[in-house]
Structures are given as structure tokens and as C-alpha cells.
Amino acid sequence: MEWETVIGLEIHAQMATKSKIFSAASTAYGAEPNTQACAVDLGLPGVLPVLNQDAVRMAVKFGMAIEAEVADHSVFARKNYFYPDLPKGYQISQMELPIVGEGYLDIEVDGETKRIGVTRAHLEEDAGKSLHEDFHGLTGIDLNRAGTPLLEIVSEPDMRSAQEAVAYMRKIHELVRYLEICDGNMQEGSFRCDANVSVRPKGQEEYGTRAELKNINSFKFVEKAINIEVERQIDLIEAGGSVVQETRLYDADKNETRSMRSKEEANDYRYFPDPDLLPVEITDALRAQVKADLPELPTAKKLRFKDQYNQDEETATTLTSSRLLADFFEAVVKESGCEAKLCSNWVTGNFLGALNKANLEINDSPINHQRFAGLLKRIADNTISGKIAKQVFDALWESDATADEIIEKQGLKQITDTGAIEAIIDKIIADNPNQVEQYLSGKDKVFGFFVGQAMKATQGKVNPAEVNKMLKDKLKR
Amino acid sequence: MHNKTITELAKDLRAGEYSSVELTQTYLDRIKQHQNLNCFITVAEEQALINAKIADEQLAKGATNLLTGIPIAQKDIFCTQGIKTSCGSKMLDNFTAPYDATVIEKFNTSGAVMLGKLNMDEFAMGSSNETSFYGAVKNPWDINTVPGGSSGGSAAAVAARLSPAVTGTDTGGSIRQPASLCGITGLKPTYGRVSRYGMIAFASSLDQGGPMARSAEDAAILLQTMAGFDTKDSTSVDKAVPDYSAGLTNSLKGLKIGIPKEFFSEELNTDVAAVIETAIDEYKKLGAEIKQVSLPNMKLAIPAYYVIASAECSANLSRYDGVRFGYRCDQPDDLNDLYIRSRGEAFGSEVKRRILMGTYALSAGYYDAYYIKAQKVRRLISEDFSKALSDVDVLMGPVAPSPAFGIGEKTDDPIEMYLADMYTIAINLAGLPAMSIPAGFVDNKPVGLQIIGNYFTEDHLLNIAHQYQQVSDWHKQTPKGFE
Numbered sequence: 038m039e040w041e042t043v044i045g046l047e048i049h050a051q052m053a054t055k056s057k058i059f060s061a062a063s064t065a066y067g068a069e070p071n072t073q074a075c076a077v078d079l080g081l082p083g084v085l086p087v088l089n090q091d092a093v094r095m096a097v098k099f100g101m102a103i104e105a106e107v108a109d110h111s112v113f114a115r116k117n118y119f120y121p122d123l124p125k126g127y128q129i130s131q132m133e134l135p136i137v138g139e140g141y142l143d144i145e146v147d148g149e150t151k152r153i154g155v156t157r158a159h160l161e162e163d164a165g166k167s168l169h170e171d172f173h174g175l176t177g178i179d180l181n182r183a184g185t186p187l188l189e190i191v192s193e194p195d196m197r198s199a200q201e202a203v204a205y206m207r208k209i210h211e212l213v214r215y216l217e218i219c220d221g222n223m224q225e226g227s228f229r230c231d232a233n234v235s236v237r238p239k240g241q242e243e244y245g246t247r248a249e250l251k252n253i254n255s256f257k258f259v260e261k262a263i264n265i266e267v268e269r270q271i272d273l274i275e276a277g278g279s280v281v282q283e284t285r286l287y288d289a290d291k292n293e294t295r296s297m298r299s300k301e302e303a304n305d306y307r308y309f310p311d312p313d314l315l316p317v318e319i320t321d322a323l324r325a326q327v328k329a330d331l332p333e334l335p336t337a338k339k340l341r342f343k344d345q346y347n348q349d350e351e352t353a354t355t356l357t358s359s360r361l362l363a364d365f366f367e368a369v370v371k372e373s374g375c376e377a378k379l380c381s382n383w384v385t386g387n388f389l390g391a392l393n394k395a396n397l398e399i400n401d402s403p404i405n406h407q408r409f410a411g412l413l414k415r416i417a418d419n420t421i422s423g424k425i426a427k428q429v430f431d432a433l434w435e436s437d438a439t440a441d442e443i444i445e446k447q448g449l450k451q452i453t454d455t456g457a458i459e460a461i462i463d464k465i466i467a468d469n470p471n472q473v474e475q476y477l478s479g480k481d482k483v484f485g486f487f488v489g490q491a492m493k494a495t496q497g498k499v500n501p502a503e504v505n506k507m508l509k510d511k512l513k514r
Numbered sequence: 515m516h517n518k519t520i521t522e523l524a525k526d527l528r529a530g531e532y533s534s535v536e537l538t539q540t541y542l543d544r545i546k547q548h549q550n551l552n553c554f555i556t557v558a559e560e561q562a563l564i565n566a567k568i569a570d571e572q573l574a575k576g577a578t579n580l581l582t583g584i585p586i587a588q589k590d591i592f593c594t595q596g597i598k599t600s601c602g603s604k605m606l607d608n609f610t611a612p613y614d615a616t617v618i619e620k621f622n623t624s625g626a627v628m629l630g631k632l633n634m635d636e637f638a639m640g641s642s643n644e645t646s647f648y649g650a651v652k653n654p655w656d657i658n659t660v661p662g663g664s665s666g667g668s669a670a671a672v673a674a675r676l677s678p679a680v681t682g683t684d685t686g687g688s689i690r691q692p693a694s695l696c697g698i699t700g701l702k703p704t705y706g707r708v709s710r711y712g713m714i715a716f717a718s719s720l721d722q723g724g725p726m727a728r729s730a731e732d733a734a735i736l737l738q739t740m741a742g743f744d745t746k747d748s749t750s751v752d753k754a755v756p757d758y759s760a761g762l763t764n765s766l767k768g769l770k771i772g773i774p775k776e777f778f779s780e781e782l783n784t785d786v787a788a789v790i791e792t793a794i795d796e797y798k799k800l801g802a803e804i805k806q807v808s809l810p811n812m813k814l815a816i817p818a819y820y821v822i823a824s825a826e827c828s829a830n831l832s833r834y835d836g837v838r839f840g841y842r843c844d845q846p847d848d849l850n851d852l853y854i855r856s857r858g859e860a861f862g863s864e865v866k867r868r869i870l871m872g873t874y875a876l877s878a879g880y881y882d883a884y885y886i887k888a889q890k891v892r893r894l895i896s897e898d899f900s901k902a903l904s905d906v907d908v909l910m911g912p913v914a915p916s917p918a919f920g921i922g923e924k925t926d927d928p929i930e931m932y933l934a935d936m937y938t939i940a941i942n943l944a945g946l947p948a949m950s951i952p953a954g955f956v957d958n959k960p961v962g963l964q965i966i967g968n969y970f971t972e973d974h975l976l977n978i979a980h981q982y983q984q985v986s987d988w989h990k991q992t993p994k995g996f997e
Contacts, residue, residue: 041879076612076613079839080591080833080838081611081612081713081833081838081839082599082609082611082714082715082834083592083593083599083611083615083708083710083712083713083714084613084711084712085711085746085747085748085749086748087745087746087747087748088748115829117828117829117832117876119832119835119853121835121837121849124833124838125829125833126829126833126835127829127832158730178837178838188992278620300864305877305878306879307828307829307873307876307877307881308876309825309826309829309876309881309885312718312719312749312826313718313748313749315746315748344592359610377746402561409529428597433921485900487521
């Protein structure tokens with residue numbers, strides 16, 4: 038039988054606010070346990086939550102970016118369950134009236150565009166962390182994370198392969214970083230997802246029973262977890278069994294999914310509106326303000342790059358994969374005044390390569406756009422050759438000097454004095470009568486030898502095109 | 515000096531008749547002398563005397579706040595930094611908050627001297643102060659009877675002259691009913707008028723702190739300090755606070771009083787009904803017009819309240835899990851055992867009953883039938899009040915169906931106990947302000963008159979109460995042995 042996979046994702050994106058969603062405690066990652074948990078985060082008696090308006094603005098921004106309806110009126114609700122890292126015994130979330138309603142996102146897989154529906158996105162607080170090591174059989178609780186604002190983005194079950202799921206997750210990841218509402222850091226848990234996976238015989242309309250894969254925090258694992266789960270479900274059904282609705286955990290080490298709890302054991306969360314918080318009202322003024330702040334979105338930017346800078350699909354995709362990279366590229370074009378093609382070659386080539394190698398973000402690049410533009414200018418006006426330019430790039434990476442200073446100091450300036458070049462070429466021709474003989478007798482390959490000699494004699498500081506032309510002229514005579 | 519009003523005490527302190535330290539010591543001595551009433555959970559003797567000394571210095575420098583140097587006491591539901599806040603529960607017997615409630619902060623800023631923390635029903639759940647982990651409070655008018663609840667310690671302390679004035683909180687009648695049973699003046703403000711920050715939550719959409727004092731005049735002084743918007747409480751209302759003392763002497767000529775017929779149901783003790791009718795007649799003499807009105811959905815208030823309040827409390831009390839603070843059972847076997855035994859051992863039976871009711875009402879399959887329906891009833895009740903108050907200025911009626919009942923009399927029958935709040939609960943559901951003022955006696959036990967106003971008309975309620983207190987002396991009566 039032919040099977041069809043059905044996938045829906047619930048993505049948790051941590052909103053990039055300075056303080057928590059309901060308290061003034063910092064959201065900074067990596068502090069000593071329980072040093073960033075105030076009385077509100079600890080759930081002490083009598084304290085009350087106060088909504089962080091920045092988190093609201095960020096959620097509205099997301100809603101607008103996916104063309105969703107942003108609710109005029111949304112409500113926080115309490116999701117009740119006991120767990121030691123959940124201080125109040127309930128999580129403040131949104132249930133019936135989320136802040137962001139239905140929207141969509143277009144993904145591309147194998148050159149095809151597919152529209153994925155977003156059911157809703159709602160704001161909620163994160164729980165703390167249970168630490169099971171280092172406590173001699175006991176469990177430690179770190180509440181630094183408790184109260185961190187999350188936007189839970191729920192998709193429709195519109196994806197039909199792990200590949201599509203990853204494409205969708207990447208697209209959301211790119212978008213939230215573009216909007217500057219989430220740092221997207223997956224190692225630190227700022228961006229993670231749950232995948233609802235089911236299979237059904239191809240052609241069947243009804244969905245199969247789904248399993249929920251919890252807390253996956255990398256693109257690679259999402260793909261692997263879904264694939265292995267799909268395999269498990271198909272094997273199970275084909276062997277005469279049936280899938281049970283349950284929550285499963287993906288074990289990356291063993292590449293398998295394991296049952297955490299079944300539907301029967303699932304909590305009744307007893308959601309009800311949180312009486313400590315007023316409904317969230319989104320005013321027209323706020324909408325207008327957020328709209329004005331909305332950056333150019335990735336898809337629009339990519340189209341513009343193709344058009345304005347004459348970029349091919351692949352380069353435009355790379356350049357717009359992050360807002361910072363796109364901004365860097367445009368700043369370099371503007372600063373240097375060079376042809377966009379030259380700029381994009383260098384940005385996507387040497388520059389990205391060096392960043393990747395050093396494992397650095399654009400923000401941390403040792404070369405800013407001004408110094409980078411300085412290099413490109415000298416390539417464009419033939420002061421240096423492409424080969425020398427790589428050498429200058431390395432020097433830029435290592436020092437604070439400008440390209441001009443490096444070229445000057447290291448004497449890398451291209452020799453433009455035709456008389457000097459002519460003298461060098463004349464000498465090479467005079468010193469190598471055999472090769473001249475061979476070339477004149479028709480061995481075209483020997484021409485390369487002369488070019489090589491010329492470059493060697495000038496340490497590459499001549500324009501190769503110039504040398505070629507001159508050599509051809511001289512050897513003809 | 516323990517029989518004087520706050521205004522009189524403030525005047526005497528400034529005239530140098532006695533110091534705040536002397537005044538504070540007088541009350542501390544009385545508290546000790548009448549320990550048998552069990553009004554206090556914690557007496558903050560040392561801090562009180564230190565603060566009284568500071569107040570004396572401030573007075574010497576010309577402090578203008580009327581509360582500077584005046585001893586007051588706080589219901590043990592308001593968190594006080596450095597002093598135990600138990601909320602009447604074994605669960606918090608070991609709990610000292612690292613912060614002050616906004617109300618406490620405001621009193622501290624005013625220079626008032628806190629005598630200590632007052633006994634109350636556990637987590638404010640009760641109408642007789644018998645659910646307190648620290649034992650029942652006795653009504654000074656008859657020590658075999660209850661003072662009402664949940665602010666029973668508060669009401670008894672004012673009646674017994676152990677503090678000039680105190681705070682209480684009112685979720686379903688917890689200020690007004692004990693005020694009525696102890697013969698004092700209590701005001702439950704409009705929901706949102708007084709910050710709930712640091713006030714331990716019972717039912718968040720209903721809880722409201724307010725003053726309890728000997729007279730409307732004193733209550734106005736306390737409310738002036740307590741009221742106001744607080745950025746730490748999203749449900750507090752950003753609305754200017756009027757001068758509550760300024761309008762006390764306004765004439766009541768032309769005042770329109772509505773009498774809801776549902777307040778005079780067959781459950782109402784006939785002697786109490788007579789007291790209320792006499793009081794209303796007194797208002798006629800003051801120039802008021804009386805009109806019959808109706809609150810048709812009032813009979814639904816008790817069931818709706820017990821669904822909503824219990825649902826909210828079931829979540830509000832989840833934080834007491836033995837993990838971070840409060841009571842923790844000995845040697846738990848595992849996590850479940852920690853939860854079950856910590857909560858099982860430290861919560862009293864009334865608290866458990868309400869958590870169970872609330873959890874049930876919110877459960878899958880019951881939510882619509884209970885919680886949603888109760889919210890609909892709540893809206894209907896609010897609409898009833900809006901309608902009634904569109905024709906009249908205030909509503910009047912009894913606070914409680916009977917005077918103080920005997921200790922132990924209703925503890926075995928929760929439904930009977932819940933009926934003690936039958937005339938107060940609807941007001942909380944609507945979020946309106948209401949007062950209880952002494953209006954007479956039945957069998958030597960005080961009876962309170964309830965005055966209900968429209969949203970944010972506390973100033974008017976205080977004026978109406980004060981005018982009555984100018985022509986009556988019920989509020990000046992002191993129980994025997996406490997003169």
C-alpha cells in the first residue's frame with residue numbers, strides 16, 4: 038500500500054523581550070540558577086502578573102507578517118497542572134481567544150511553492166527547568182526560565198513530508214529573526230518544536246491517528262524524528278497493529294521515538310480565563326505603529342534582490358536568508374558603488390566562508406561593511422587583482438587596517454606602468470627561446486607558461502588581461 | 515484613649531496629650547489583656563514600638579498625614595516584609611514574605627503603626643472565623659458566638675478596642691458580615707479600587723481589600739490611604755481617588771434609596787428585619803425617598819459564587835505544593851507523595867472542599883455546565899444591579915440573615931454556613947462597593963445595615979453612613995468588659 042504522511046508543527050519561539058512576560062526579571066540566558074527569578078516568577082503568595090507590552094507588540098508583528106488576523110481582543114487563560122518547575126501550578130497561556138488567528142506561509146520544496154496554513158499563534162509563559170544531575174538522586178529546580186515569553190505557532194496539518202516540515206520550520210525561523218522578535222537560538226532553546234505526525238493510505242481523506250513528538254530543537258532532528266516515526270507507524274499498521282494517540286520523545290542518540298504518555302494518561306488542563314489579567318486589547322494605534330515598524334519580509338526582499346541587483350535565484354536566496362546578511366550586502370553595495378555582481382560574489386563567497394569557518398555571526402564579523410567596501414573598490418578600479426584581493430581580505434580579517442593601508446604597506450598595488458610590464462615580458466621572451474619556438478610552431482598550451490612566468494616575476498601584481506594581451510602581441514611578431 | 519476616633523487621636527498626638535509610643539503601648543497592653551478573643555495571629559510588639567518612635571519624630575517635625583502614629587492592625591492576608599503572613603493556614607505558618615503588599619506599603623508610608631496581623635478564616639474561606647488554623651475568634655459581644663468571617667479577627671479587634679481601625683478583605687462578604695456581627699463599620703470598595711498586590715488570593719475576580727473601623731469617618735481616612743491604581747495589579751483601576759472625608763457632611767435630602775425585595779426573604783430573621791426597617795425609617799427622617807426595587811436573579815448568587823470562587827481558588831492555591839515555600843511533609847517518598855501529603859496535611863477541610871468543588875467545576879465535560887453558566891449568571895446579576903441603580907442612588911438591606919451565631923453551630927453544615935453570606939455575595943459578583951454600618955441590636959447582639967452603591971461611589975456611601983452615625987449611636991456602643 039502507498040502511504041501518505043501528514044504533519045503539523047507547533048513551534049515555540051521565545052520572544053526577544055528584555056524582561057519576562059509577566060515580571061520585570063531579566064530573560065538573559067545562562068545566569069546562575071534562580072538568580073533571574075523574582076517573586077512573581079517564583080509564584081510566591083499574593084504576587085500578580087503584569088503583561089509585558091513588548092511581547093504583545095512582537096506577537097502582533099508576527100501576525101501581520103503571516104497575513105493573519107490579529108485579534109482585537111484576546112484572553113490569557115490558566116492551564117492547570119502540577120509540576121515542580123511550574124511554580125504557580127498553572128501556566129498562563131491563551132486558549133479560546135489567541136492573539137494571532139489564521140494566517141499562512143509559503144514554502145519551497147524542490148522548486149515547487151506550497152502554502153502552509155498557520156492555525157493560530159498565542160502568547161504564553163515558559164516553565165522552569167528540572168535538573169536531574171548533580172543532586173545525589175534528588176531533583177534541582179532552576180526557575181530562571183520560568184516566565185520567559187513564548188509565541189506558540191500552530192500550523193495546519195498541511196505538510197506531507199519531513200522535508201516540507203523542515204522547510205516550514207526554517208521559514209518560520211527565518212521570519213522570526215527577520216522580524217527581530219526571536220533570536221532563533223536553538224541550542225539555548227529559544228526556538229523549538231513539537232511535531233504531530235500521522236500516516237494514512239494515499240487517497241484517504243480521513244486523518245490517521247497522530248503521535249506528538251515533543252521538544253525537538255534542531256532542523257536535522259525534526260527531519261530524522263519524523264522519518265523514523267513515519268516508518269514506525271507504517272510498520273505498525275502493516276503488521277496489523279494500530280497507532281495510539283500519544284506523546285512521544287525523540288531520542289537522537291538511538292534515532293528512535295519512545296512513548297511518554299498516552300491520551301488516557303493525559304492531563305485535563307482545566308483551562309479558564311486568568312482573572313488576574315485583563316483581556317488584551319489591540320488598538321488601531323498599536324496596529325499602525327507595528328505596521329510602520331514591519332521590515333521588508335524575506336520573500337519580498339528576495340524578489341527585490343533579483344530585480345534590483347540582478348541576482349540569480351540561488352544567490353538572492355542566500356543573501357536574504359537573514360536580515361543582517363541582506364543588510365550587510367546592501368550596505369556594501371551602497372558604500373562601494375561597485376557592481377552588485379562583484380559585491381554578491383564576495384559576500385556569499387569569501388565573506389560567508391570565513392564567517393562559517395570561524396563560526397561567527399554577521400554581527401561579530403571582524404570586517405565591517407565600510408572596510409569590506411574599501412576592498413571591493415580596489416578590485417573594481419583594477420588597483421589589485423582578484424588573487425591579490427584574497428590576500429587583502431585575509432589581512433582585513435586579521436587587522437583593523439583599511440584595504441588601502443594594507444595594499445600600500447604590503448606593496449600589493451597592481452603594476453599599471455605598461456613600460457615596466459613590457460620590459461618584464463621582453464625579458465621572459467628573451468630568456469626562453471625554446472618555449473617561444475614551441476609556441477610559434479603551434480603549441481598554444483605553452484602560452485600559459487609565459488603568463489605564469491609574468492605573474493611570478495611581478496608577484497601577481499599585474500592585471501592578467503593586460504599581460505595576456507601584451508604577450509599575444511609580442512609573440513605574434 | 516482606646517475609645518477615641520482616629521481624628522481625635524491624631525489631634526491628641528499633635529497636641530502632645532500622649533505620644534504614639536504611649537498610644538501604641540496602650541493597645542499592645544489591651545491586646546495582651548484580651549488574648550482570649552484570639553484576634554491576633556502575630557503581635558508585632560517590637561516593630562510597633564520602633565515605628566511608633568519614628569512616628570513621634572515625624573509628628574515632631576510636623577507630619578500632616580492623619581494616620582501618622584496611629585496604631586492599626588492588618589488582616590493576615592496582606593504580605594508584610596519580615597513579619598509572618600499565614601493567611602490563617604498551617605500551609606503558611608512558616609512563611610515570611612520578602613515584600614510588602616501595596617496596601618501595607620501605603621500604610622507604612624502614611625506613618626501608621628502596625629500592631630500585628632489579624633486572625634482570619636483559612637485563606638479567607640469561611641463566614642465564622644472557625645476555619646483558621648490558629649483557632650476560632652470570639653465575638654466580644656458574646657464570647658460564645660462567632661465574630662463572622664473571614665475577617666473575624668479584624669472585626670472583633672475593632673469591637674474590643676484592640677486597634678482603632680484595621681483592614682479586611684471581602685470576597686463574598688468577608689468585611690461586611692463580620693462588621694455586622696461585631697457592630698463596627700466596614701467598607702468593601704469597588705473591585706479594582708484597592709490594589710490586590712501582595713494580598714493573598716482566594717478568588718481573584720472577587721477579592722477586594724477595604725477598611726474596618728468604628729465609624730464611617732475613620733473608614734474614610736483608611737480608604738484614603740488604601741485606594742488607588744497600582745501598576746503591579748492589572749485589575750486595579752486607573753481612576754482618580756476622591757477626598758473621602760470631604761463630602762461626609764453633605765445633606766441626604768433627596769437621596770433615593772432602593773429596597774430590593776429579595777433582601778427581605780423568608781430566611782431573614784424577623785428581629786433583624788425590624789432593625790433594618792427602623793434604620794431605613796431614620797433615613798427617611800434625614801430626607802431620603804424610599805423605593806421598592808427588585809434583583810430577580812439574586813437567588814442564583816450563592817450557587818454562581820461557589821462555582822466561580824471555588825474555580826479560581828482551585829488554581830490560586832495550586833502554588834502551595836511544598837516545593838518552594840510553605841509547609842512540606844516529612845520525608846516524601848516521591849513527587850506525588852510530596853504533593854499529596856504536603857497539601858493533605860496543611861490545608862484545612864473547608865479549603866479542601868472548595869479546591870475540590872472548583873477543580874470539578876473546571877473539569878472537561880463540566881466546564882460549560884458549571885463555570886460558563888455561573889459566568890452567565892454573574893452577568894445577569896450585574897445587570898440586575900445596574901437596572902436597580904439606574905432608578906435609585908443606593909440600595910439598602912440587611913448584611914446577614916441573623917445576628918452572630920454560636921461557635922460550632924454551623925461547622926457541620928457547609929450549606930447552612932454559606933447562607934450566612936446570602937445578602938453580600940451578589941455584590942461581589944457585580945463588583946460594586948458596599949458598606950455595613952451598626953444599626954441596632956437583637957438579643958444584645960449587633961446588627962448591621964448594608965448600603966450598596968454604584969461603581970466608585972465610595973465617597974457617597976461614606977457620606978450616607980456618616981450622616982446616619984450623626985443621628986444614631988449604635989456605632990459608639992462598646993461590648994461589656996471592653997470599655
